[in-house]
Amino acid sequence: MNILFVIENYLPHIGGVEMVFKNLAEGLVKKGHSATIITHRIRGTAAEETINGVKVRRVSCFGSRYLFTFLAIPAAVAAAGKADIVHTTTFNGFFPAWAAAKLNRKPLVATIHEVWVGKWWQYTDFNPIKAFIHDMVERFLYLLPAVDKYVAVSNSTRQQLLGIGKKNAVTIYNGVDYGHFNPQKYNGNKVRKKYSLQQNYVLLVYGRPGPSKGIEYAITAMKEISASIPNAKMMLMLSRDRQYQEKYSQLLQLIKKLQLDGRIINIEPVPHSELPDYIMAADCVIVPSISEGFGYTAAEAAAMGKPIVASDTTSLPEVVSGKHILVEPKNSREIADAVTSMHKGKCHKTPLRKFTIEANIAKYLDVYKELAAKSFKNSIVR
Numbered sequence: 582m583n584i585l586f587v588i589e590n591y592l593p594h595i596g597g598v599e600m601v602f603k604n605l606a607e608g609l610v611k612k613g614h615s616a617t618i619i620t621h622r623i624r625g626t627a628a629e630e631t632i633n634g635v636k637v638r639r640v641s642c643f644g645s646r647y648l649f650t651f652l653a654i655p656a657a658v659a660a661a662g663k664a665d666i667v668h669t670t671t672f673n674g675f676f677p678a679w680a681a682a683k684l685n686r687k688p689l690v691a692t693i694h695e696v697w698v699g700k701w702w703q704y705t706d707f708n709p710i711k712a713f714i715h716d717m718v719e720r721f722l723y724l725l726p727a728v729d730k731y732v733a734v735s736n737s738t739r740q741q742l743l744g745i746g747k748k749n750a751v752t753i754y755n756g757v758d759y760g761h762f763n764p765q766k767y768n769g770n771k772v773r774k775k776y777s778l779q780q781n782y783v784l785l786v787y788g789r790p791g792p793s794k795g796i797e798y799a800i801t802a803m804k805e806i807s808a809s810i811p812n813a814k815m816m817l818m819l820s821r822d823r824q825y826q827e828k829y830s831q832l833l834q835l836i837k838k839l840q841l842d843g844r845i846i847n848i849e850p851v852p853h854s855e856l857p858d859y860i861m862a863a864d865c866v867i868v869p870s871i872s873e874g875f876g877y878t879a880a881e882a883a884a885m886g887k888p889i890v891a892s893d894t895t896s897l898p899e900v901v902s903g904k905h906i907l908v909e910p911k912n913s914r915e916i917a918d919a920v921t922s923m924h925k926g927k928c929h930k931t932p933l934r935k936f937t938i939e940a941n942i943a944k945y946l947d948v949y950k951e952l953a954a955k956s957f958k959n960s961i962v963r
Contacts, residue, residue, distance in 0.1 A: 582949055583615040585664035587657045587678035589649045591620040591639075592632055595853060596789060596820070597877045598670060598694065601734070601755050601941075603635075608942040610634035617664070619656050621649040621673070649673045657681035665956075666690060666949045675722045688729040688952035690945075693750075694874030695793075695895070696741035698723070704872050705792035706828075723747065729952050732945070734875040735896035753945060755875045756938030762857055762884040769862030776846055778862070782810050782924055785863035785887075787818040787856075788878050790828045795869035795892065798913045800835050800845065802867075805917035807844050810924050815867075818848040818859060860885045865923050868897065871910050876900040880936055888928060890919040902934040 586606060590599055606616035610633070622628065622639035629638050640656055642648040654677045661667050661681035669678030670692040682689035697704055698719055701712040723745055731750040733739035742750040773779050784806070786799045796819065806813050819829060836845050851859060860866065866882035868891035873879075879901045882889050891897045893907035901907070906928050908915035922928060 582609075582665045582946075582953065583663060584609060584617070584949065585657070585660050585667045585678075585681070586616065586618045587620075587653060587667065587669045587674040587681065588618065589621050589646050589673035591618050591637060593626065594623060594822075597755070597875065600853075600877070601692070602670075604756050604758070604938045605942060605945060606635045607633045608938060609946075612942070612946075617660055619653055619660060619674075619677075621646045621653070646673055650676050653677040654680055658684055661685040661687050665953050668692070670694065671722060672718065676725070679725050679728070683727060686956075688949075688956050689727070690730050690732060690948060690952070691728050692732045692734065692753075693738055693742060694734050695738055695872055696745060697872070698745055700872075707792070729955075730948055732948065735899050737896040737899060738874050751944075751948065753941060753948070754936045755877065755880075756941035757877070757880045757884055757936050758938060759884055759935065761854075762860075762881050764857075764861060764884075764886045767857040767861045767885075769858060769860075772858050772862035776816070776848075778814060778816075778846075781812050781814045783862060783864045784813060784815040784920065785818070785859060785866045785882075786815060786869070787859070787866075789820040789822070790825045790832055792828065793870060793872040795871045795911065796828075796832055797835055798911055799867045799869040799916060800832060800841065801839065801913040802869075802916035802920070803841050803844055804839050805914065806920050807841075809917070809921045813844070813920075813924075815845045816848050816859065816863065817845050818850055820850055856881075857885060860887055863887055865890060865920060867916060867920070868892065868901075869910075869916060870894065870897065873897050873900075883933055884935075886933075888923050890916060890923060900934070900936070902931050904928045904930050 609616045617636045619638050621642045640653045650673045657677040658681045662685050667682040668690045701716045731747050733752050734755050739750050739752045790796050865888045868879045870892050873896045876897050883903045888904040891901050892910040894910045906919040908919050
């Protein structure tokens with residue numbers, strides 16, 4: 582099969598969504614299928630290249646990924662003519678993928694990570710106008726007709742889709758690379774030594790500081806954690822991407838305001854290959870999200886056998902496993918109390934729940950084959 586992916590970001594940009602499509606596209610190629618990515622071009626990347634068998638075409642958007650919504654349409658329409666399936670996700674790749682699929686009469690699959698319709702005011706610190714615009718854009722995307730299959734990355738997201746009337750939604754969990762996130766292959770001692778943390782109770786908060794990630798609540802909790810666990814320190818590893826600069830600056834200001842400079846170590850993001858070392862260096866991983874479509878941080882920390890304090894919201898109860906405590910979202914006091922309990926060895930313990938890349942690819946192939954067969958049948962009827 583020939584699968585066309587239309588997504589706003591791809592390698593070398595790294596994030597949870599990019600890893601989903603990287604693993605899926607490369608996995609399809611290994612199984613003998615063809616995968617093509619149309620994405621927006623970031624500075625320093627080639628217009629066209631092949632990465633691990635995946636053909637990547639980047640559309641110049643003058644430095645703005647938002648323009649991808651319109652400037653990607655010609656490339657997407659041309660590529661969709663040779664595709665069996667067009668696959669996209671929210672936000673900026675959705676419309677060009679929809680246009681390409683409909684103009685070429687090809688099945689369209691849309692992976693949905695979270696549904697924020699009516700919740701932009703709750704999940705972000707956007708001003709009312711910005712929140713309204715984002716809410717309207719999301720509503721518009723879900724009003725587009727003839728999306729053949731919505732794929733939710735968790736049951737929580739599927740329920741959100743069903744709630745806005747998308748009955749053709751199925752759940753396919755994102756895949757975690759358990760060969761990479763394998764505690765037997767890594768040792769956190771070098772990281773602890775590098776930052777002089779050998780005698781400390783180490784907390785780790787990592788990921789992108791998006792508005793729904795709730796990083797500020799973990800930072801605020803550190804004030805109380807320090808009082809109950811004198812040797813506690815937090816490693817804070819956050820994305821420095823331009824789109825997060827404002828939020829990142831706000832978090833640094835919060836650290837200074839709370840006088841936590843000596844308690845929180847601000848670490849530059851490391852390559853994906855080094856991330857397991859930092860997880861292994863932690864005694865506890867905090868996932869303070871307000872909303873999560875899947876929750877890679879929780880799944881990765883669980884895979885590495887680390888105790889987790891996570892928000893009891895959206896998909897996180899589905900994903901978290903091992904030693905863990907769930908807390909109320911936006912509640913710094915509960916985070917602090919949970920970390921203190923974890924430090925004393927008091928927590929819930931459940932078997933590791935695995936979300937394999939192999940299962941992810943197999944289930945997507947089932948969706949593709951079902952839609953391709955239906956499309957072939959309809960073409961004969963026409």
